[in-house]
Amino acid sequence: MTAAEMPTHQARLAARRLSVGYDSRKVLDGIAVEIPNNTFSVIVGPNACGKSTLVKALARVLRIQSGEVLLDGSPLSQYTPKEVARRLGMLPQAPHVPDGILVEDLVARGRYPHQGLFRQWSQEDADAVDTALRRARVEQLRDRLLTELSGGQRQRVWIAMALAQMTPLLLLDEPTTFLDISHQVEVLNLCRRLQREGTTVVAVLHDLNLAFRYADHVIVMRSGGIVAQGPPREVISAELIEKVFDLSCRIIEDPETGTPLVIPQNPDTAAKGS
Amino acid sequence: MTTAVRVAWLAAALSLTLLLCALSISIGSRSIAVLDVWGFLLRPEETAEAAVVTQLRVPRTLIAVVVGAALAVAGSLMQSLTRNPLADPGILGINAGASLAVVIAVAVTGIASIMFYMWFAFLGAAAAAVGVYLLGSGRRRTATPARLALAGVAITAALTALVQTIILTNQEAFNEFRFWTAGSLEGRGLEITGAAAPFVAAGLLLALLLAPALNALALGEQTGAALGVRVRRTRALTFLAVTLLCGAGTAAVGPIAFVGLGVPFLARAAVGPDQRWSVPLCLLLGPAMLLAADVAGRVVIAPQEVQAGIITALVGAPLFITIVRRRRIEAL
Numbered sequence: 117m118t119a120a121e122m123p124t125h126q127a128r129l130a131a132r133r134l135s136v137g138y139d140s141r142k143v144l145d146g147i148a149v150e151i152p153n154n155t156f157s158v159i160v161g162p163n164a165c166g167k168s169t170l171v172k173a174l175a176r177v178l179r180i181q182s183g184e185v186l187l188d189g190s191p192l193s194q195y196t197p198k199e200v201a202r203r204l205g206m207l208p209q210a211p212h213v214p215d216g217i218l219v220e221d222l223v224a225r226g227r228y229p230h231q232g233l234f235r236q237w238s239q240e241d242a243d244a245v246d247t248a249l250r251r252a253r254v255e256q257l258r259d260r261l262l263t264e265l266s267g268g269q270r271q272r273v274w275i276a277m278a279l280a281q282m283t284p285l286l287l288l289d290e291p292t293t294f295l296d297i298s299h300q301v302e303v304l305n306l307c308r309r310l311q312r313e314g315t316t317v318v319a320v321l322h323d324l325n326l327a328f329r330y331a332d333h334v335i336v337m338r339s340g341g342i343v344a345q346g347p348p349r350e351v352i353s354a355e356l357i358e359k360v361f362d363l364s365c366r367i368i369e370d371p372e373t374g375t376p377l378v379i380p381q382n383p384d385t386a387a388k389g390s
Numbered sequence: 391m392t393t394a395v396r397v398a399w400l401a402a403a404l405s406l407t408l409l410l411c412a413l414s415i416s417i418g419s420r421s422i423a424v425l426d427v428w429g430f431l432l433r434p435e436e437t438a439e440a441a442v443v444t445q446l447r448v449p450r451t452l453i454a455v456v457v458g459a460a461l462a463v464a465g466s467l468m469q470s471l472t473r474n475p476l477a478d479p480g481i482l483g484i485n486a487g488a489s490l491a492v493v494i495a496v497a498v499t500g501i502a503s504i505m506f507y508m509w510f511a512f513l514g515a516a517a518a519a520v521g522v523y524l525l526g527s528g529r530r531r532t533a534t535p536a537r538l539a540l541a542g543v544a545i546t547a548a549l550t551a552l553v554q555t556i557i558l559t560n561q562e563a564f565n566e567f568r569f570w571t572a573g574s575l576e577g578r579g580l581e582i583t584g585a586a587a588p589f590v591a592a593g594l595l596l597a598l599l600l601a602p603a604l605n606a607l608a609l610g611e612q613t614g615a616a617l618g619v620r621v622r623r624t625r626a627l628t629f630l631a632v633t634l635l636c637g638a639g640t641a642a643v644g645p646i647a648f649v650g651l652g653v654p655f656l657a658r659a660a661v662g663p664d665q666r667w668s669v670p671l672c673l674l675l676g677p678a679m680l681l682a683a684d685v686a687g688r689v690v691i692a693p694q695e696v697q698a699g700i701i702t703a704l705v706g707a708p709l710f711i712t713i714v715r716r717r718r719i720e721a722l
Contacts, residue, residue: 197615212609225617277609
């Protein structure tokens, strides 16, 4: 099923004819995408295909050139920045770590969109921070300096910061990059858990096999456009991977989960065959 | 870091500032018994000693409080905005801009009145702030901390050279200016404090209101935007606040080094990188540092005086070196 066939009103987050670019170069060119509610959706694609740009445009961190992003049925431009941030959390690739900040204080900054001139820190904020720390399983780290933590712990703390926003939608831009395999799995398990608890999670991932294992819905991108979207078992094929990544491969079933597993072709055997 | 610890820091800083205010009123080149000093404050007398206290020491103390708070809070805003712990209004060219505007104003008009310079100092501070920001932003419109610092150093060097050139060619006319540029609190009457205070008050209010947005923006431009911060508006208002604070502070007493660098650094070390706490702490510690420098300047070579700006630079330079050497300078 393509995006055009799906009824738009069902998805809380969708984009129509979305174009985004820097100066004259278009990074996204008139794409349509829907994020199915209550799923863990994963965006994959080669470097510089516009994955990160899509996530930023969906979160209104980047200005869009044309088309629109619909959040709960209304264009993003009709919301104030804080209204968007109360419905949709986004974690960029390389957030900045203030020197000397404690985990708890960092997570508390996720409460910004809920605060205002006459509504400063409240019990509700404290509760939201506690809940976020618990959901991301970083409660025991709350009094630690962020700079003391391992990469995996840090990433979970950043996710806790976004969770403190208490948004039904959470977008993560490459949350597993620079993590070793066990920390990648840890972060992905967290995403899965959050989705089961009712959050719609979207993540940009590089590891295809992990992406297809965890994703309910996969969005495959190539040079600023969307090539395929749907459940991984239905949309992933060797032809698709070859077309998108320019990589000869076989697809087998993941022995653990039955999801598609990409096996790149051995160049030595390929050379003999040709 | 619990709230109790942070409140304790604020209370300690307040006590220190009040103590230094008392010292500033009690100590001077003319020795007056402490009990008499406080007597003059309560029951004004028509004596020379009473005049020293009420017309010299009290205004001097007040201006130290106003300017110290302004410079420290301005430094805190700059450091937070640029995510650079070494940023201060001096390094970012704002003081040099104010100085150049004042020199030009005096050179062209020959008017040596502090009320008159104030407006030029503002103009110069604002122009330098905008210039550094644009130069540091480049075509991509993202001002990286390193580029801002480089732009600030470059603009400061250029503006300072211009100031020196004008001063050297107009030595007679610039006695007043050269005194101003050393950063002295002496002989600044209440009317100067009165003129600077509204701008400083507006800047301080803005600084407090901007604290939550700057906290969110400290996590990076994109994280800030994702949290709902209006990035451009926050930046513009922060520059406005810095210009108000530095413009007024510098116009009133001349450029004072290191208050804007050292105080926010100490405040962050005490209460952590949280503008909601470090701005109020700067507001209390800034006056303390400037008062301490001013009182020390009156004592070290009494009956001569060393200007407060010279003392802060003398004490500040080693502090600066200590900061650079002892801490791995990570971004804010």
